Amino acid sequence: MKIFSVLICAIMLCSCVKNINFKLKVVPDILVVDASIENNQPPVVVLSKSFDYFSKITPEILDTSFVHNAVVFISNGTQTQQLKEYSISASGGFFLYYYSIDSANINSAFLGQVNTTYNLKVEVAGKEYTSFTTIPPLAKKIDSLWWKPTPFADDSTEADLFVRAKDPPGLGNYIRYYTKINNDLYFPGQQSVFDDQLIDGTTYDLKVQPGIDRNNPIAFDKNFFHHGDTVTLKLSNIDRTTYQFWLTMEFAYQSIGNPFASPNKVLGNISGGALGAFCGYASDFKTIIIPR
Template sequence: MRQQNKSTRLWQLILLSFAVFGFGCEKNIDFKLADEESKLVVEATIENGQPPLVFLSTSLNYFSQISPEILAASVVRGADVFVSNGSKTQKLKQYDIPLAGGYTLSYYSIDSANLSAAFLGELNKSYSLKIVSQGKEYAATTTIPNITKQIDSLWYKPGPPQLDTNKVIVTGRFTDPPGFGDYVRYFTKRNGGPFLPGLNSVFDDLFVDGTTYELQVQAGVDRNQKIKEDDMFFNKGDTVTFKLSNIDKTTYNFWRTMEFSYQSIGNPFSTPVKVLGNISNNALGYFGGYASQYRTLVIKK
């Protein structure tokens, strides 16, 4: 027994020596990250019953300072943007919206002066996007699928007891048709505010295929603001509009990887992730089609 105890202590001393030696040999490693060439960033969507909408900007380096001036300068203007549904091709028009502080937001959509060439999104139809900017051409394709996953009903109940008693939980009942491949993204709107995506806004039907199920609907969030726990609940007196959009797999993969990337920011133990866009010529971003349906819920005070 004494011999076994001696062997145990010996191994403990050896391991302790290795630990001390390892800590004593720590060394700082500095990485010099080269500045990357600026890339085109695309956020382009088309939805059933809605015109195409395209926002263009240029990427910033990882260590770039962020200011209203820098963000305003990153907006891409003067590009030639085309969207086709296979039988019609429309050139989109640039629109400029003045913002506070003398800044301007620009986007591209149908030309109101040339409605003969314009079209809106349709279910179960494919679309192509072409962008010509600063001598380079970019392309992407997407599909507005059919509306397959159905919103059966929405209701609410009191929120968690540890939160403000004014908070409520909204729950939905949904039906997923048999057959895998029904991808969705959801948004919510409170009262007269904008539609905002959920913190985790995209879902597949891997575990719910062919079933009717219930799921809490968390309020959409503005990622430009600090997000608190109670931001994801609704308030008594809210009028909630819930938007559920069927999307194709490419759009699902873009937002799945983008939201995973959001969650890993600031976490030294997270796994690096590549955001899966669908714009050609090494551009960033995506062109996505949305097959949307809406439900409204009035929450009593």
């Protein structure tokens, strides 16, 4: 009797299954803006086109996604400069494209300065997109770095890195951090942005997780520093808008493939219907050598 009841329930459940097919709308490409300016560095603007949700990303598709011949201006309130498009060679015979200061017109060029607001204007195919960002004061700096052997590590070469920093009094100090190992690039942490709600006005010590290459991620339990590494920590002061952009972007990245994740909207700051953000960074650096 119990077996018969189970069979009846199974049949009823199967009969309730209904296939639901979603027909996604075909939408035009949207401009994607990845723009930044950092203290003592020139502005960098990367323009590309968005992809369909189910697009298969290949080097060929990425190569054709860059937006060329755009008119890009950046202003610090006193000077305005038009940026020039450049290309750099990438693997496989492809190129990466970006806009930065015009080396042939260096008189109108300027580098990023702390405590300064910048305006960005992009003109593409008859449309105009604008944004602004601030390089805040360099309020939070790295006091010191040190390392310790990783406890209970299977690999005796693993090491943990720690930072001491001081948060200035008053809420509203936001940071983003990156690490560089040896001659590699700077990579942001998996969770790279933080506010000061819990540490306002205090001197604090934190363990530093190595930054990750999101195009070639590494398992969390294998992401360590090692003896023999030369590690540079980059601590960037950012404004609230930049903080919100990276906070929501990283949450979206970590939620990919998780059916139980909360709905999320990435909060960009580009007007005119474009995606992305224009971000300012006031950065401080410190390097440590973890001995062999």
